Amino acid sequence: MRNLKIWFGSAAMLGVAVVAVLTLYRSGPAPAAAAASGPPAMPVPVTSVIKRTLPVYLEYSARTESIREVSLQAKVAGYIQSQPTADGADVKEGDLLYKIDERDYRAALDQAKAQAQRNVAALDYARSNFRRGDELVKTGFLAKDNYDQRVSTLGQSEAAVAQDNAAVRTAEINLAYTDIRAPFSGRLGRNRAPVGTLVGGSGFTLNTLVQLDPIYVTFNPSERELATIEAARDAGTVSTTISLPDNPAVSYKGELTFIDNSVDRTTGTITARATVANPKFSLLPGQYVRVRVHVRDEADALLVPLTALGSSQLGKYVYVVGAGGKAEQKIVKLGPSDGESVSVTGLAEDDKVITGNLQKIGPGSPVQPLPPKQASNDSKG
Incomplete structure (x- = not known):
């Protein structure tokens, strides 16, 4: 009886082995075929390299300053009879501000x-x-x-x-x-001499008047950038663009008009100043602003989107669609940026730059460039 059980067990094991061999024999060619065909091509959005003249800027934090600010004082002694102009009013040169008896x-x-x-x-x-x-x-x-x-x-x-x-x-x-008039156009401050105040002869300040148009914007380039700015001045007028940090859509045009004659030994910076038209008095002294200084134009710059950039131990790189529809990695050197684009060296003008799905591809990965409309929709998603 025991021998019979051993025989049946051996027969069962032999049957399982035969089934396994047949299964391997039948399914064996499939992995080989899959390996031969390779992974599917990854759909990727692409864009062309843009070639154009690129304006080059230096950007700084800055403060606005009044060109002229005076303390209004009485030359003669007497009682303030009237204040024809209200506190904080915008005045023109020659306007009557105070009347002394x-x-x-x-x-x-x-x-x-x-x-x-x-x-x-x-x-x-x-x-x-x-x-x-x-x-x-x-x-x-x-x-x-x-x-x-x-x-x-x-x-x-x-x-x-x-x-x-x-x-x-x-x-x-x-x-x-006895008539205290505005020496220049500007804006009055807070009144300090109400009607009936005795003024004159003691240095008492009735009010302050600041000139707001034009206005100064003062910033501090580093000494390393001084040669670039000086070269721009030698080439002609250096234009500037001033914007507000909380409202970059609003900008003001100006011109570089002053560079100091010495470098601060402590900070390694130099004081520079732009003069900015401010006809609506929308900029006030002491405001924090951003200033962009146009130092030159770079001809035939090659621009790619910032989203196309990747980083490795070798530096910055982009993927382009290479031969055979495979991703090719190119190391690039970055230049000046312009909004959402940056100029690079290391690319050809006819390269098709991959701008999406960068984490899903590598050098040599098969890729399928998407049509422009589909690529735009994928980038939004």
Whole structure:
């Protein structure tokens, strides 16, 4: 009985072995065929290399500064009578900002004019007396001493009139100082001298006035970039573009107008300044902005999307569609960027650059370039 069980077990094992051999025999060619056909081509979006002239910029953080800022003070003493222009108003050159009580100064002017009129009358008499004396002394009817006295009187009268004229001009100037006007166009600050305040003679500031158009934008290039900026200045006008960090869509055009004469030893930077048109007064002194300085144009630059770049131990690279529809890796050197694109060296102008599915391919991987519309939809997805 025991021998019979052993026989049946051996027969069963033999049957399983035969089935396994037959299965291997039948399915054996399939893996070989799969290996021979290779993996399927990976669909990838591609783009052409763009060749064009690329403007090259240097970009910095910057601050705006007023070209002129003055503290408004009274030249003459008196009480503030009125403030025709409100706090924070935009004013033009010559606009009346403050009015000081002028009564004392108008009275002084009237007094000076009256004194001048009296002395003018005295001068007219002295001149008439001198002319008569001049005729009499020639005929001997007037003594020489009396003639000399008339000459002296005439000289004193002329001096008195000249002094009176100076007094009248001084009184007119002092009267004009009772009107405090804008020395240039700009924007007023906060008023510090309400109506009724006694001002003048103590350095008291009534208000501040800043010029806003044009306005300065000050930034600090490094000493390594100084040669590039100087070369741009030698070539002509250096244009600048100023933008706000929180609203880059709004920009202002300017021009590089100043580079300081020494480098800061502590920071290794130099102070530079652009002058920017600001007709709407939308930029205010002290604002944080970004400034781009146009230093040159790079002709025949080859541009690829930033999304096409990869990194390895050898540096930056891109994949292009190579011979036989396989991905070919090319090491590139980066140049200036322009928005979502960057200039590179190491590519040919007719290369088709792969811009998507970069993690799913490698050098030699079969790829299938997608039509432009489908590639655009895949990139959005």
